[in-house]
Amino acid sequence: VSTPAGDDRAAIDAARLGMVYFLSLSSVTNAVQAWTPSSGPWVFLAWAVALAASLLAAERVAPALETIDAVRRNRILVLSAIAYFGLVLPSMVSAVTNPISGPTPTLTNVLAILQAAFLVSSRLSEGIGAVLTNALLLSLLACLRGGFVGGEAAVVAVASLGCFLVFDHYSRTLAAYPAGPGSRLGLAWKDTAAMVLPAVALVSLLVVAVPAEPPPGRTISVRRSGERDIDWRILRAVMIVWVGGTSAVYVAGRFMRRRRPDEEAILEVLDPIRGHVERIVPPPEAQTPVAYPGSRGRIVRAYARVLSEAAQSGVPRAPGVTADEFAHVVGEPRGPVASLTDAFVRARYGPTDPTETDVLAAESAAAEVIESLRRRGLRDRPRPPAHQVS
Amino acid sequence: MTGARTSPHRRLLVFAALGAGIAGLVTASTALVAASLGCALFFFQAWLLRSRGLDGLRVQRQVYGAAFEEDMVGVDLLLENHGAREGRLIVIADTFGPGLASTQVALEPGPLPPQRRRRLQYRTFCSRQWGMYTVGPLWVGTWDPMGLFHAQRRLEQVAPMALYPRVHEITALGARTGRAALSPEELSAPRTGQSAFYLGVRDYWPGDDWRSIHWPAMARRGEPMVREREVDLVPPFTLFVDLHREGRAGVGTKSTLEYVVRVGASLLWTATRRGQSVQVVGEGADPLLVPAGRGEAHLSHALFELIHARQDGDTSLPDLVERYLPHLHSGSAAALVAVTTAVDLARIGYLLETFRTTNLQPLLIFVDGDSFAPLHRPRVTRAEAEGRRQAFVQFLDEAGVPGVVLGIEQELAETLPRPDLFGVRA
Numbered sequence: 001v002s003t004p005a006g007d008d009r010a011a012i013d014a015a016r017l018g019m020v021y022f023l024s025l026s027s028v029t030n031a032v033q034a035w036t037p038s039s040g041p042w043v044f045l046a047w048a049v050a051l052a053a054s055l056l057a058a059e060r061v062a063p064a065l066e067t068i069d070a071v072r073r074n075r076i077l078v079l080s081a082i083a084y085f086g087l088v089l090p091s092m093v094s095a096v097t098n099p100i101s102g103p104t105p106t107l108t109n110v111l112a113i114l115q116a117a118f119l120v121s122s123r124l125s126e127g128i129g130a131v132l133t134n135a136l137l138l139s140l141l142a143c144l145r146g147g148f149v150g151g152e153a154a155v156v157a158v159a160s161l162g163c164f165l166v167f168d169h170y171s172r173t174l175a176a177y178p179a180g181p182g183s184r185l186g187l188a189w190k191d192t193a194a195m196v197l198p199a200v201a202l203v204s205l206l207v208v209a210v211p212a213e214p215p216p217g218r219t220i221s222v223r224r225s226g227e228r229d230i231d232w233r234i235l236r237a238v239m240i241v242w243v244g245g246t247s248a249v250y251v252a253g254r255f256m257r258r259r260r261p262d263e264e265a266i267l268e269v270l271d272p273i274r275g276h277v278e279r280i281v282p283p284p285e286a287q288t289p290v291a292y293p294g295s296r297g298r299i300v301r302a303y304a305r306v307l308s309e310a311a312q313s314g315v316p317r318a319p320g321v322t323a324d325e326f327a328h329v330v331g332e333p334r335g336p337v338a339s340l341t342d343a344f345v346r347a348r349y350g351p352t353d354p355t356e357t358d359v360l361a362a363e364s365a366a367a368e369v370i371e372s373l374r375r376r377g378l379r380d381r382p383r384p385p386a387h388q389v390s
Numbered sequence: 391m392t393g394a395r396t397s398p399h400r401r402l403l404v405f406a407a408l409g410a411g412i413a414g415l416v417t418a419s420t421a422l423v424a425a426s427l428g429c430a431l432f433f434f435q436a437w438l439l440r441s442r443g444l445d446g447l448r449v450q451r452q453v454y455g456a457a458f459e460e461d462m463v464g465v466d467l468l469l470e471n472h473g474a475r476e477g478r479l480i481v482i483a484d485t486f487g488p489g490l491a492s493t494q495v496a497l498e499p500g501p502l503p504p505q506r507r508r509r510l511q512y513r514t515f516c517s518r519q520w521g522m523y524t525v526g527p528l529w530v531g532t533w534d535p536m537g538l539f540h541a542q543r544r545l546e547q548v549a550p551m552a553l554y555p556r557v558h559e560i561t562a563l564g565a566r567t568g569r570a571a572l573s574p575e576e577l578s579a580p581r582t583g584q585s586a587f588y589l590g591v592r593d594y595w596p597g598d599d600w601r602s603i604h605w606p607a608m609a610r611r612g613e614p615m616v617r618e619r620e621v622d623l624v625p626p627f628t629l630f631v632d633l634h635r636e637g638r639a640g641v642g643t644k645s646t647l648e649y650v651v652r653v654g655a656s657l658l659w660t661a662t663r664r665g666q667s668v669q670v671v672g673e674g675a676d677p678l679l680v681p682a683g684r685g686e687a688h689l690s691h692a693l694f695e696l697i698h699a700r701q702d703g704d705t706s707l708p709d710l711v712e713r714y715l716p717h718l719h720s721g722s723a724a725a726l727v728a729v730t731t732a733v734d735l736a737r738i739g740y741l742l743e744t745f746r747t748t749n750l751q752p753l754l755i756f757v758d759g760d761s762f763a764p765l766h767r768p769r770v771t772r773a774e775a776e777g778r779r780q781a782f783v784q785f786l787d788e789a790g791v792p793g794v795v796l797g798i799e800q801e802l803a804e805t806l807p808r809p810d811l812f813g814v815r816a
Contacts (some may be wrong), residue, residue, distance in 0.1 A: 169537030
């Protein structure tokens with residue numbers, strides 16, 4: 001599967017591949033570290049190489065596996081699942097009930113080898129349920145060991161599982177819905193941190209606060225360093241193998257999923273067109289009324305009070321209606337309405353300021369009109385004239 | 391906010407959390423219990439974050455309300471984030487009725503900061519048959535970062551969309567109704583005529599059409615006034631559509647209504663593309679009247695009315711033509727689209743004679759209703775149907791009138807563009 005240039009789906013896919021590897025490698029190394037006393041740094045390195053080779057081999061054998069028809073593929077999957085659970089579940093029950101003298105070391109090695117096999121055949125099915133299940137069982141075995149190794153296995157299992165789930169979600173979503181070019185790797189890392197860190201903190205707190213002693217009577221390598229259950233040499237080697245291996249798988253995944261210049265897209269889909277991110281323009285604020293100073297302002301305010309009262313009475317003044325037309329609409333009382341309208345027009349547009357007498361007359365007329373409008377109420381409100389179109 | 395889509399790993403995570411918890415309790419393993427609680431915390435966080443920022447998301451759809459069959463349509467979705475959180479991996483699902491793939495999904499991967507918006511556009515085909523459809527409602531949804539839970543909100547934005555029939559250029563129409571001009575030309579002249587352009591108002595003269603009375607001017611002057619229009623230099627094209635209920639025959643894409651609407655749409659399209667003004671007349675239970683006009687907007691209006699036509703009228707086509715004949719412009723062309731060949735040929739002949747005396751150019755397109763499955767009338771024998779058809783063709787030949795008879799066996803996509811569609815009778 002190749003991805004178009006400029007699309008960071010390839011980076012997300014490669015990161016998901018890296019997380020699958022990290023989950024597999026951490027579960028295998030933790031289980032081996034817990035139950036195989038002779039494990040040294042070279043063993044972990046060998047497992048890292050083997051799992052990486054399995055994962056990258058899966059990318060190569062994927063086209064061949066996809067040619068198997070669905071019926072045969074389902075038959076293989078069902079038989080494999082029956083064989084797997086038939087073999088593993090009794091052994092797991094035995095290991096859980098009796099971890100020391102049971103078949104735990106053998107089971108660990110078998111599951112570790114199966115992990116590599118599941119990685120190779122991971123493209124046989126749409127999901128990677130087998131890889132995840134096996135990795136979780138390996139982590140469960142490692143946790144059963146108890147002590148620092150068990151605690152560390154719990155923390156790393158939760159962290160790797162969380163990282164995988166986030167990147168897997170991004171990868172599946174971007175594959176299902178074409179999103180166009182853009183960088184989402186940073187978003188995925190942010191989400192990973194937001195989801196995984198609290199869980200890791202919780203698990204760490206619990207294993208530190210309530211440490212579990214390893215089962216007695218079992219000598220393993222990590223106990224050789226003395227009183228403490230930590231072998232820093234092993235731990236350092238494991239950390240280096242995890243980080244180095246995951247990084248190498250990520251780089252290899254990017255390389256393998258790059259788009260070749262002469263390669264055409266398999267299927268032309270109508271990707272949605274995406275515009276630029278724009279700021280939402282807030283709705284314009286209500287205009288503040290113009291303040292008219294002096295005697296002109298007093299008349300204009302008196303007229304505005306009449307307009308407000310008329311609007312409440314059901315006779316709003318439309319924007320295109322002149323003062324004279326509105327006076328005709330209001331009608332009664334004709335005298336005060338006419339004198340107020342005349343005073344308003346002269347105050348609003350006239351060349352000279354109105355006198356105090358004019359202002360008092362206008363305010364008196366406005367009071368009369370308002371009183372009339374209130375008495376009239378909504379029932380017998382004046383009707384606006386029919387709209388005329390020429 | 392409804393529902394949750396299960397992530398493929400959700401069930402596995404549930405089993406892992408439960409299994410680790412039980413095994414931890416059985417073996418008194420703190421690590422397993424802690425791992426179980428860590429998984430449980432994933433679930434809790436995912437459930438809390440499943441609708442992160444969803445309430446602040448608003449979507450507006452912008453789409454032109456009409457299209458032709460098989461057109462590719464672009465639908466703009468304006469995604470706005472009015473919330474306080476950054477939006478990411480936002481899925482918008484829209485229901486596009488005119489397409490067979492009715493649900494269209496677009497992803498805004500984000501980040502979409504607060505108080506920002508982004509325009510997304512999905513493109514889809516109008517793959518259904520002509521008619522009225524709806525676009526919407528919309529769904530906007532988000533996931534938690536792990537994809538364990540999905541939350542979505544339904545936005546009641548439903549808009550109608552008219553889907554017009556696919557049209558075909560009827561090249562034969564040009565030879566009958568004049569040529570399209572490649573150079574700019576005057577469509578009307580400023581002297582009294584019957585165009586759609588307004589010239590002025592004058593006093594009423596006896597004999598003036600009452601429909602041309604200018605009522606506001608009459609109210610001002612206190613005496614009857616009438617509108618005057620400019621004369622048309624390009625006479626309008628009139629489409630008469632037979633919507634008589636007895637013409638119903640056939641079902642689905644092989645029905646007389648289907649043929650009438652498709653032929654009518656193609657005629658209107660061709661005439662409009664040639665710069666002519668077009669008008670449509672039909673009489674169903676509801677009248678189909680589109681006044682003369684030109685341009686894309688008018689064509690869209692005419693097609694909108696045409697796809698709403700139903701064969702439920704009581705007026706026969708000859709009656710309809712006779713009723714509207716006085717209002718046709720001299721020198722203009724009129725297409726008569728009928729749904730049966732069982733017509734009174736003598737009456738048609740009389741109508742054609744009237745057309746000739748008033749300098750009108752007739753165009754007869756008769757859909758042979760007998761060739762379709764009968765619905766409301768007894769089936770006629772094959773010989774009888776063929777006899778009617780031949781008689782009608784012979785009538786056209788003798789009258790020297792351009793026309794065509796379309797049967798169920800003729801595919802409109804192949805027949806209508808033919809240059810010799812109307813024969814060589816004229």
